[in-house]
Amino acid sequence: MKKIKISFFFILTLLFTACNNTSVEDVTQKSLIPIPVSMEAGEGAFDLTAYTQIVTKGENSISTYFKNLIAPATGFDLKNAEGNAAESNYVEFEILKEKQEKLGKEGYELIVDEKGIKLTANEAEGLFRGVQTIRQLLPADIEKTAKQAVKWTIPACHIKDYPNYEHRGAMLDVSRHFFGVPDVKRFIDLIAAYKMNVLHLHLADDQGWRIEIKSWPNLTKHGGKTAVGGGKGGFYTQEDYTEIVNYAKERYITIIPEIDMPGHTNAALSSYPELNCDGKAPELYTGIEVGFSSLCVRKPITYEFIDSVIREVAALTPGNYIHIGGDESHATKKEDYIYFIEKTQAIVNKYGKQMIGWDEIVTSNLTKNSVAQHWATEKNAKSAVKQGLKIIMSPAKRAYLDMQYDSTSRIGLHWAAYVEVDSGYLWSPDTFVDSVPKANILGIEAPLWTETVENMDDIEYLVFPRLVGHAEIGWSPKDLRDWTTYKTRLGNHKDRFDALGINFYRSKLVDWK
Numbered sequence: 023m024k025k026i027k028i029s030f031f032f033i034l035t036l037l038f039t040a041c042n043n044t045s046v047e048d049v050t051q052k053s054l055i056p057i058p059v060s061m062e063a064g065e066g067a068f069d070l071t072a073y074t075q076i077v078t079k080g081e082n083s084i085s086t087y088f089k090n091l092i093a094p095a096t097g098f099d100l101k102n103a104e105g106n107a108a109e110s111n112y113v114e115f116e117i118l119k120e121k122q123e124k125l126g127k128e129g130y131e132l133i134v135d136e137k138g139i140k141l142t143a144n145e146a147e148g149l150f151r152g153v154q155t156i157r158q159l160l161p162a163d164i165e166k167t168a169k170q171a172v173k174w175t176i177p178a179c180h181i182k183d184y185p186n187y188e189h190r191g192a193m194l195d196v197s198r199h200f201f202g203v204p205d206v207k208r209f210i211d212l213i214a215a216y217k218m219n220v221l222h223l224h225l226a227d228d229q230g231w232r233i234e235i236k237s238w239p240n241l242t243k244h245g246g247k248t249a250v251g252g253g254k255g256g257f258y259t260q261e262d263y264t265e266i267v268n269y270a271k272e273r274y275i276t277i278i279p280e281i282d283m284p285g286h287t288n289a290a291l292s293s294y295p296e297l298n299c300d301g302k303a304p305e306l307y308t309g310i311e312v313g314f315s316s317l318c319v320r321k322p323i324t325y326e327f328i329d330s331v332i333r334e335v336a337a338l339t340p341g342n343y344i345h346i347g348g349d350e351s352h353a354t355k356k357e358d359y360i361y362f363i364e365k366t367q368a369i370v371n372k373y374g375k376q377m378i379g380w381d382e383i384v385t386s387n388l389t390k391n392s393v394a395q396h397w398a399t400e401k402n403a404k405s406a407v408k409q410g411l412k413i414i415m416s417p418a419k420r421a422y423l424d425m426q427y428d429s430t431s432r433i434g435l436h437w438a439a440y441v442e443v444d445s446g447y448l449w450s451p452d453t454f455v456d457s458v459p460k461a462n463i464l465g466i467e468a469p470l471w472t473e474t475v476e477n478m479d480d481i482e483y484l485v486f487p488r489l490v491g492h493a494e495i496g497w498s499p500k501d502l503r504d505w506t507t508y509k510t511r512l513g514n515h516k517d518r519f520d521a522l523g524i525n526f527y528r529s530k531l532v533d534w535k
């Protein structure tokens with residue numbers, strides 16, 4: 023009897039090891055999000071070890087970023103290869119001398135075999151996006167902050183990848199509730215991991231002014247004091263804002279600052295009586311109503327104010343765009359609104375920037391370089407196309423991160439819809455509004471309004487996992503996007519979310535592995 027038992031276990035062990043050897047996960051099972059344009063499995067796998075050498079070709083600092091990224095979990099301090107060349111056990115980052123047109127600014131090619139990893143791109147930005155793919159090819163433990171006893175194996179593969187849309191972003195409303203620099207940095211890191219390239223900051227609204235303007239200091243001194251519900255508010259000094267801009271830049275993310283005007287301006291109106299038509303400053307506001315405030319459109323001082331604000335914000339912002347809001351100006355007369363938007367557009371252009379505004383701005387006469395952000399009114403999106411403008415797609419019914427998942431969600435609003443994870447994923451920017459073709463679409467943005475959002479845990483609960491789907495909509499070609507395969511891949515990201523400490527919503531539609 024004993025003999026039989028031993029041989030039985032022996033066979034079991036043999037079987038187990040055999041299975042284990044043949045089941046080195048191939049790249050197509052790796053649950054990459056966003057799904058790459060093309061990927062093929064190769065033979066075998068590569069093991070990243072303490073002796074892996076770094077090779078850098080062409081001017082770029084991505085190797086340093088990569089070394090720092092993997093250091094905490096692996097405990098490795100990777101060295102550069104002697105003479106910048108290695109026969110085996112290498113990770114190579116190369117900027118192509120001969121550009122590959124298909125890859126554009128952000129695309130990359132990744133080849134992994136038993137000898138090493140080769141990542142190539144036209145620009146450092148492409149290498150950065152490629153590193154996000156390498157991250158997902160490594161075991162999820164790579165995201166942990168303490169050293170893990172794990173074999174860092176990557177399946178052999180050949181990936182060629184580039185984005186479908188040039189603008190792939192998220193918006194954070196720091197006005198309704200204020201979030202400090204560390205929170206914004208974490209937000210940036212999380213969106214960068216899914217290859218987003220824009221962070222739009224909603225910096226001023228009725229409930230709080232959040233960016234220091236040196237020539238109008240009361241905006242933050244007084245107008246920054248409050249938040250929804252009467253909380254303490256806060257603001258970014260110009261140094262804080264620059265720190266955010268630079269942190270984002272290192273992750274190839276462009277900051278788009280928004281100063282919402284002429285409505286959504288109670289914080290400014292309360293800070294400077296002269297901006298009001300009656301010369302009287304209203305009280306600060308901590309409720310969540312919209313559409314009651316307006317700058318005094320026909321007063322010259324209003325444009326002195328806007329000129330100063332745009333001048334200072336533009337000087338601090340390296341990106342091309344300044345967002346001027348323009349939504350829900352129900353307290354502004356229609357003809358005043360049109361007059362206001364056209365004057366403000368000229369100021370934005372004067373400081374060398376392109377204007378973005380919510381879709382209502384198309385009721386004015388816009389220059390071709392202005393961009394409309396579609397959130398609600400299809401007629402406005404169509405009229406933007408007629409004016410030859412580019413559009414950012416943020417339809418509230420699908421892309422608003424502040425919408426509740428369902429009626430039981432602990433925070434969020436539902437005026438546009440309940441947006442479960444499938445609904446947030448199952449749409450396409452180029453077919454969502456008919457007669458708004460792809461040629462007019464700059465990309466996609468997922469806004470998080472923060473009336474009900476008070477801390478980082480709240481942010482993560484509403485943002486994850488929906489933003490991951492928006493990232494795939496923005497990056498991956500339409501014919502590769504599919505809910506059934508997506509939800510399986512998403513379920514497999516649970517370990518990564520956990521390793522990153524993300525407080526994500528456990529949607530019942532997803533099988534969280």
Ligand code: TNX
Nearest residue numbers: 312349350380397424435471
């Ligand atoms: C509408 S979307 C707004 C915001 C609110 C949001 C809440 C848009 C351009 N305006 O002021 O925060 O709804 O979901």
